Amino acid sequence: MLFDQYDPLKGEMFTVLDKDGKVVNKDYEPSIDDETLVHMYKTMQLARIADIKALQYQRQGRMLTFAPVQGQEASQVGPMAATEQKDWLVPAFREAAAMLYKGATLYQNYLYWYGNELGSQYDEGVNIMPVNVPIGSQINHAAGVAHAAKIKGTDEVAITYIGDGGTSNGEFHEGVNWGGVYDLPMVTIIQNNQYAISTPRSQATRAKTLAQKAHAYGIPGIQVDGNDALAMYAATSEAVKRARNGEGPTLIEAVTYRMGPHTTSDDPTIYRSEEEVNEWREKDPLTRFYKYLANRKLWNKEKDDALQEELKKFVADTFKQVENAPHPTLDEVFDYTYETLPEDLKRQKEAIRAYQEQQESGGDE
Amino acid sequence: MLFDQYDPLKGEMFTVLDKDGKVVNKDYEPSIDDETLVHMYKTMQLARIADIKALQYQRQGRMLTFAPVQGQEASQVGPMAATEQKDWLVPAFREAAAMLYKGATLYQNYLYWYGNELGSQYDEGVNIMPVNVPIGSQINHAAGVAHAAKIKGTDEVAITYIGDGGTSNGEFHEGVNWGGVYDLPMVTIIQNNQYAISTPRSQATRAKTLAQKAHAYGIPGIQVDGNDALAMYAATSEAVKRARNGEGPTLIEAVTYRMGPHTTSDDPTIYRSEEEVNEWREKDPLTRFYKYLANRKLWNKEKDDALQEELKKFVADTFKQVENAPHPTLDEVFDYTYETLPEDLKRQKEAIRAYQEQQESGGDE
Amino acid sequence: MATMTLLKAINNALDQQLNNDKSVVLYGEDAGFEGGVFRVTAGLQKTHGKDRVFDTPISEAGIIGTAIGMASNGMRPVTEIQFSGFMFPGFNQMAVHMARMRNRSRGKYNLPIVVRMPYGGGVRALEHHSESLETLFAHIPGLKLVIPSTPYDAKGLMTAAIKDNDPVIYFEPKKIYRAFKQEVPEEEYEVEIGKARTVQEGSDITVVSWGAMLHETMKAIKELGDDISVELIDLRTIAPMDSDAVVESVKKTGRLLVVHEAVKTLGIGSELISRVNEGAFFHLEAQPTRLTSPDITVPLPKGERHHIVDAPRIKQEIEKVAYFE
Amino acid sequence: MATMTLLKAINNALDQQLNNDKSVVLYGEDAGFEGGVFRVTAGLQKTHGKDRVFDTPISEAGIIGTAIGMASNGMRPVTEIQFSGFMFPGFNQMAVHMARMRNRSRGKYNLPIVVRMPYGGGVRALEHHSESLETLFAHIPGLKLVIPSTPYDAKGLMTAAIKDNDPVIYFEPKKIYRAFKQEVPEEEYEVEIGKARTVQEGSDITVVSWGAMLHETMKAIKELGDDISVELIDLRTIAPMDSDAVVESVKKTGRLLVVHEAVKTLGIGSELISRVNEGAFFHLEAQPTRLTSPDITVPLPKGERHHIVDAPRIKQEIEKVAYFE
Numbered sequence A, B: 001m002l003f004d005q006y007d008p009l010k011g012e013m014f015t016v017l018d019k020d021g022k023v024v025n026k027d028y029e030p031s032i033d034d035e036t037l038v039h040m041y042k043t044m045q046l047a048r049i050a051d052i053k054a055l056q057y058q059r060q061g062r063m064l065t066f067a068p069v070q071g072q073e074a075s076q077v078g079p080m081a082a083t084e085q086k087d088w089l090v091p092a093f094r095e096a097a098a099m100l101y102k103g104a105t106l107y108q109n110y111l112y113w114y115g116n117e118l119g120s121q122y123d124e125g126v127n128i129m130p131v132n133v134p135i136g137s138q139i140n141h142a143a144g145v146a147h148a149a150k151i152k153g154t155d156e157v158a159i160t161y162i163g164d165g166g167t168s169n170g171e172f173h174e175g176v177n178w179g180g181v182y183d184l185p186m187v188t189i190i191q192n193n194q195y196a197i198s199t200p201r202s203q204a205t206r207a208k209t210l211a212q213k214a215h216a217y218g219i220p221g222i223q224v225d226g227n228d229a230l231a232m233y234a235a236t237s238e239a240v241k242r243a244r245n246g247e248g249p250t251l252i253e254a255v256t257y258r259m260g261p262h263t264t265s266d267d268p269t270i271y272r273s274e275e276e277v278n279e280w281r282e283k284d285p286l287t288r289f290y291k292y293l294a295n296r297k298l299w300n301k302e303k304d305d306a307l308q309e310e311l312k313k314f315v316a317d318t319f320k321q322v323e324n325a326p327h328p329t330l331d332e333v334f335d336y337t338y339e340t341l342p343e344d345l346k347r348q349k350e351a352i353r354a355y356q357e358q359q360e361s362g363g364d365e
Numbered sequence C, D: 001m002a003t004m005t006l007l008k009a010i011n012n013a014l015d016q017q018l019n020n021d022k023s024v025v026l027y028g029e030d031a032g033f034e035g036g037v038f039r040v041t042a043g044l045q046k047t048h049g050k051d052r053v054f055d056t057p058i059s060e061a062g063i064i065g066t067a068i069g070m071a072s073n074g075m076r077p078v079t080e081i082q083f084s085g086f087m088f089p090g091f092n093q094m095a096v097h098m099a100r101m102r103n104r105s106r107g108k109y110n111l112p113i114v115v116r117m118p119y120g121g122g123v124r125a126l127e128h129h130s131e132s133l134e135t136l137f138a139h140i141p142g143l144k145l146v147i148p149s150t151p152y153d154a155k156g157l158m159t160a161a162i163k164d165n166d167p168v169i170y171f172e173p174k175k176i177y178r179a180f181k182q183e184v185p186e187e188e189y190e191v192e193i194g195k196a197r198t199v200q201e202g203s204d205i206t207v208v209s210w211g212a213m214l215h216e217t218m219k220a221i222k223e224l225g226d227d228i229s230v231e232l233i234d235l236r237t238i239a240p241m242d243s244d245a246v247v248e249s250v251k252k253t254g255r256l257l258v259v260h261e262a263v264k265t266l267g268i269g270s271e272l273i274s275r276v277n278e279g280a281f282f283h284l285e286a287q288p289t290r291l292t293s294p295d296i297t298v299p300l301p302k303g304e305r306h307h308i309v310d311a312p313r314i315k316q317e318i319e320k321v322a323y324f325e
């Protein structure tokens, strides 16, 4: 069993692919159908290109602050590929790639970071919880989603994400612990991207690995190469299987790196060296996965060039759509406060409407 | 080294004395001078008798709700005996025995539970933080006390207590983790008394031991027989030594049992069996320690009878003093809100004073 | 009809909703097996099973946070915070998520959650066991807050709270859990959230209160006799506040006294006074007034008498406002 | 004298107090090495060392909770919450301990802690990055809350906050961190906590505001020209509130408008209106009024314009109240 074999207390990290996309751990190479493999790659590329473009737009003043995903695509797409439609994704705030794979549209992702709540209104049957900004609090949501599944007797699994820094937060503790107490179908993935804004992983906790925190909850924990989509797929598959069998939750530490800034307001050069960034560039999750697919004759340069062309156009078109989308109306910002708007709030809204109409009609008296 | 030798993941529990007060673990029998040993015993007895008496007073309607300590005396007195005057006790709410040993007077303890804040105004130089009711929050205080010690370069150590149930709380996590991050002189003692009110230990977490939670923080953790004052002394001594040497915090799980109700408002017969209680009665920490002292010729029945007499009288006298103590005045309940009372609050106080004086003088118009 | 205490009425509503709707679940610290420290949920685990009525770890963030997840996945969780003074570790979840999920997701996720918590003082309790924290919830857009003062309302408001598609905080006035009984229908009924109750009509002064303090106020009014005609309003829903009922009443009486247990500064009284100013300024014959606990920490029991508002003081204050010229 | 932005003035006060008092320490998420996400504490770690100026784990309960322990053991911690919207996980510590330790221990432990947090909207930020949560602190007895609106006050209030023997919450109006500069003395000075500042005297109406909104209000007043004589008060200390200054002013002007960013219900405006009722009822010539954000969640940037109070609207509201008959 995978989780017995890798002991985070000994610092053992689970890997399937090496830097050149070669399988170095045959026993655990997951059997994924070709179509899915290609789809995984395409989604990683989409996330990457969308990210790079958004950064450009942001620099041009066309996009607001957002949290880039670059470098972490494998630790997001791998796990999502190991889930089914009915399963839930309960993200933190840097899971754009996971969301895309799970069924959020790029339009929605962009719209959200563009500053419009409508971006979180995912389609019917797309089980994604909205981007969750307050660190750690999503873990309890995931426990609740899983708890509901258990009570209802469905076999949905909740997959949730948190950062390395987030593990210092009390809600991480309460949520993972809750999952253990009730043996819930829940998989918590820590994306250890080495930093919480400017604060290095070593400041988050004295524990050598984050995976070993699983011992606090009496559940399996494993450290996985987070830039290896296959390892992430395999570990998550195993965790999902356990969850569906009623064997309870799993904690996965995905060791990865945030290639970009924390958000577009951040200047990472203050706190990390170019050498460090370059070292991680060598481990790029897309390159590795590309090579794996190429080795399997599922992908090649020609296809890749075409894909990149296509995605760039798609991304640009989508962003244009977002820029042309109507801004939230006065009604929209009020009417979702409650199912039915209370009287006093109606009056507040109408007072603002009256003011706005008067301003628009030019008079201010 | 003690902490390397006992692995909580294997369920190994550290014990020095057996049920009959015989030393079964010679290597770790602490060398404590006779006077201290006797003082430890006396304090345990004082705590026990004060507890039993308070329960009687409470049943007579003379005492308010309080949290009995009976059964947990060893896990409190053992550690305190292993500390020095300068060290800090940061209690939860069931640490009456620890507080007595550390320098709170019985009068203060009683006064507090009698419903008077003055009970928490410990004497100068007595480093005890007040009874802490909100579960888990004291752990961060202890981390702060220890952090100050580290910054100031003093070698004070902070000892803090929490219950088994309390370990589910996020602040436990944040506080113990904080201690690890900064390598603070801090010892966290989990008194696993098997229940959080009516909720059994097994509902607190899926982890087999609470000591193993130390792995989450990269610090040593050990499970200790909490009804064995010597084992608790030895483990704490070792932890305090580490702390003073700058080696960082330690987590100690004291396996014990609450013999009484959760508080005097609680009816434990609802949720636990008489057999279970009786089983633990066999392991009474006082009996064991008495036998150890008797074996060492430091104590005997005669001395014990005399002590019991003396303590009973002392306890009764103290309670009388408490009953005769003046209740908090209007000024007292207002004036500690800030160092200087704001104008509006002064007016609020004077309005109440005027009302009270008028009521006392009989008129209501 | 049966006669019930307020506590029993809550239990009855919970039992009924657990029966009628399989998506209702109930949990909290000690809320399952032993039925809570006040026994409000006694018997419910036995009737409805350990899956639907259960004990939790000491984890207020977990209790509220999982309720958010559960509600997002189709359940209607009724949660318990053991005492309102211990809600703070769960306040993050309530303020930043529970109150906002409908808006954040533009209606994709709405959260039919009830958060029950015993509140209020005067019961000689330990620190943190006597707070009145209405303001902290009523200030947060997206939350509702109700407080029953009678068994009838207790059941009706709980039923309405469970059926509400938005999160409802339900404060239980622990001081009157078992203080008296009232006829309560056995069948399901709702008391509308957002509507105050006029306890008695009057023409000289409008007095507003709720929870246990309402009964202290009623005592005071009884003492007053017929000299002053008091219109007494049980606010009952604190948020969204039925200030219209209060404003209308003050238009008639010209005078307002708000009585509450919570501290003065930014207590609910401040909002009511402001709204009465906004809605009935020219009807005011005396300054709208509040009688509240002072701005101090609730004292431990031996000092509590300096803190709590009692009937004689309420009586005096009613007279002051009513006779003011 | 030097000319400084509000941000720089805070940095200067912190630097000075770290210099003058070895018991002062400063910490928060990213507050050490990089000097905070806004660079308010830039350079301080370099000057004062990693022991006294440091980064913390993401642990707001830890930040406040350890400050309580540190202060109990002789330090004067200045802590940072990265954005006020993230204070909730630390609110338990602030409400149940920080506010109460002096009272709980009858003076044995007092807590000279400063909790800094950037607050306020209008900066096109993500969710939870724009809140105005004054009420949640001002409602809790035992806490103080100050908000500077100028560099001069920023330094003086920070100095006073650090020297205060009680916990002080210090809100930083992030929108005006770098909006303008002002002459600020290089030497140490204090601005007294608990005292409002009369920005300009006037006789027709009292307008109260603070933080970034004060500047919006000043813009509005400028637009008004000489038609209306406005007495403008910068409340500056929210708790303990200098309502006396406001009451005295309203006694003179007979009219009140409170302008704030926080939501209406139970916003600071409600308390000011109540206190003005209590202290100056018979001087009122118009209903005391508040202009606030509506009772909704702060919208994401593309909807923010529906939420924020701006100068033209303030101007209009001043006119309404001033001309009301």
Ligand SMILES: Cc1ncc(C[n+]2csc(CCOP(=O)(O)OP(=O)(O)O)c2C)c(N)n1
Residues within 6 Å of the ligand: A094, A133, A134, A135, A162, A163, A164, A165, A166, A167, A193, A195, A196, A197, A258, A262, D029, D058, D060, D082, D086, D089
């Ligand atoms: C409760 C809370 N405190 C502070 C913040 C501000 N903040 C946003 S992201 C972040 C760092 C997160 O680091 P990590 O968990 O490692 O995730 P990453 O950004 O690396 O993906 C912080 C402190 C927040 N969002 N929530």
Ligand SMILES: Cc1ncc(C[n+]2csc(CCOP(=O)(O)OP(=O)(O)O)c2C)c(N)n1
Residues within 6 Å of the ligand: B094, B133, B134, B135, B162, B163, B164, B165, B166, B167, B193, B195, B196, B197, B258, B262, C029, C058, C060, C082, C086, C089
């Ligand atoms: C934050 C918080 N939630 C709930 C409570 C109510 N409460 C008081 S004691 C207790 C159980 C504590 O159990 P444990 O930690 O095992 O300590 P023990 O009582 O056994 O000593 C609970 C839930 C509290 N005091 N604080």
Ligand SMILES: [Mg+2]
Residues within 6 Å of the ligand: A163, A164, A165, A191, A192, A193, A194, A195, A196, A197
């Ligand atoms: Mg990170």
Ligand SMILES: [Mg+2]
Residues within 6 Å of the ligand: B163, B164, B165, B191, B192, B193, B194, B195, B196, B197
């Ligand atoms: Mg316990």
